[in-house]
Amino acid sequence: MFSLRNISVRYGNTLAVKPVSLNVEPGRTLVLIGPSGSGKTTLLRVMAGLVRPEGAVCFDGAAVEDWRAVRRRIGYVVQDGGLFPHLTARQNITLMSRELGRDAGEIAARTDELASLTHLSADQLDRYPAELSGGQRQRVGIVRALMLRPDVLLLDEPLSALDPIIRAQLAQELKTIIETLGTTAVLVTHSLSEARYFSDQLVLMRNGGVVQIGSYAAFEEAPEDPFVTEFIEAESML
Ligand SMILES: Nc1ncnc2c1ncn2[C@@H]1O[C@H](COP(=O)(O)OP(=O)(O)OP(=O)(O)O)[C@@H](O)[C@H]1O
Numbered sequence: 001m002f003s004l005r006n007i008s009v010r011y012g013n014t015l016a017v018k019p020v021s022l023n024v025e026p027g028r029t030l031v032l033i034g035p036s037g038s039g040k041t042t043l044l045r046v047m048a049g050l051v052r053p054e055g056a057v058c059f060d061g062a063a064v065e066d067w068r069a070v071r072r073r074i075g076y077v078v079q080d081g082g083l084f085p086h087l088t089a090r091q092n093i094t095l096m097s098r099e100l101g102r103d104a105g106e107i108a109a110r111t112d113e114l115a116s117l118t119h120l121s122a123d124q125l126d127r128y129p130a131e132l133s134g135g136q137r138q139r140v141g142i143v144r145a146l147m148l149r150p151d152v153l154l155l156d157e158p159l160s161a162l163d164p165i166i167r168a169q170l171a172q173e174l175k176t177i178i179e180t181l182g183t184t185a186v187l188v189t190h191s192l193s194e195a196r197y198f199s200d201q202l203v204l205m206r207n208g209g210v211v212q213i214g215s216y217a218a219f220e221e222a223p224e225d226p227f228v229t230e231f232i233e234a235e236s237m238l
Contacts, residue, residue: 001026001152001184002047006055009042009208016042018209019055024152024201029178029185031195034205034231040188041156043205047186048076048154075150075183079157081141083129089140090125097147107147114143117177135166142174146181153178155187159194171197192235204228 002024009017017039024030024047032040045051049067057064064070083092090111097107115125118139129137138158145153158174159167175198178185187198195202196216204211204219204227212224223229 001060002186003058003061004043004046004055005058007043007046007053007057008055009039009046009051009053015208017046017053018207020210022203022210022213024184024186026151026184027182028200029187029198030201030203031199032186032188032203032205033190033192033195034211036190038205039208040205042208044154044156044186044188047152048074072148073151075145075148075153077138077141077145077153077155077158079138079160080134081129081137081139081144083137083140083144085129088126088128089120089132089136092129092140093125093144093147095144100148110147111143114146117180118143118173133166135162135170138162138170139173142177146177146183149181151184153183153185155185157188157190160190174198192232204231 005021006019007017007021008015008019020043022030032043034040042051046053046057049064049071059070083089084095087095093111094107097110111125115121120136120139120143124132124136129140132140142158159171162170171194177183185198187194189195199216201213202216202219203213206227212219212228214222219228219232
């Protein structure tokens with residue numbers, strides 16, 4: 001789906017991402033994990049077309065030239081939903097579809113279908129973001145990202161800042177959605193348990209570089225660098 005070839009990103013003197021090559025396989029979930037500042041969000045923003053890197057970003061086998069066309073095929077979810085505060089949840093969710101002139105009945109049906117998958121009530125859909133809980137805002141952000149039936153869902157720490165029960169519920173819902181819709185997903189997290197729960201493929205980053213790419217089991221059974229074990233042990237301590 002996505003293929004990143006020798007991608008690097010520099011912000012002034014900071015090399016936020018060192019040359020990285022990786023493939024995001026269709027229908028699979030790739031998780032980017034690593035310490036704070038290791039370049040996870042920057043790499044996700046490269047895939048969202050929000051940061052222009054050195055190197056080549058390929059989508060569906062071809063180097064991306066027209067990001068506008070690719071962006072329509074991508075759903076992007078940021079922490080806390082990233083909703084417009086002056087629009088209701090429903091208006092946030094339907095904004096792009098309305099802009100694109102989609103049929104009102106079709107928009108309403110898609111909203112209902114996704115609201116039901118994420119357990120959002122009609123009453124909640126008619127509230128403003130400030131009138132919703134963090135978990136509800138995150139659900140709205142997920143529904144909004146799925147409205148245009150994206151081929152890829154990019155999720156930046158979608159479960160952080162939630163209490164443990166809501167976090168577990170939303171994790172389950174999100175996994176069901178990804179599986180039901182057969183969506184390709186890339187998820188950024190600090191949490192090893194989220195990485196284990198979601199990932200088909202796991203990418204551990206450190207200081208802008210990739211330390212290991214593989215399955216969670218391979219991280220435990222065949223760490224390629226002492227930092228892999230250090231990271232797993234540090235996470236398991238708490
Ligand atoms: N817009 C920016 N301008 C300058 N430097 C930036 C910018 N965005 C990120 N950086 C720097 O790039 C590096 C990677 O940041 P990034 O946000 O990708 O890390 P991260 O792994 O997602 O971190 P966290 O887990 O804390 O969100 C950091 O050193 C950060 O300070």
